[in-house]
Amino acid sequence: MTLMDERYGGQLLTRTGKAYVFDSVECLAAYEQGGSVPSDAVHSLYVTDYGEPGALVPVDSALFLQSTQLLSPMGANVTAFRRMQDASGAQNVFGGDLLTWPQVRTFVATEWTWQPSDRPTGS
Secondary structure (H helix, E strand, O other), rough: OOOOOOOOOEEEEEEOOOOEEEEEEHHHHHHHHOOOOOOEEEEEEEEEEOOOOEEEEHHHHOEEEEEOOOOOOOOOOOOEOOOOOHHHHHHHHHHOOOEEEHHHHHHHHHHHOOOOOOOOEEO
């Protein structure tokens, strides 16, 4: 899959080594919650650090900003950051809410509609 914007993205890695690549944090969260890959088969989840395109960060180590002023490719406007100071700085500029991964999952489940055509590609 070619990412629409390298500052956004996510990856689900299975225990067998299969990688699913996503255009956005929200697609990763929706797919992970959708059960297409059983939770016991998931090895790890990563997101792209907005400030360092291409750098993957484990979701549990990342901070997220949901802001309508910072547009993500798939429309939920969730951006990932490796460092708190970067997330806070972006919040000062763009407004919005800082979220943890569990809060992103809740936001995606309740506020964003994932389209079945938004399928990842395994590599």
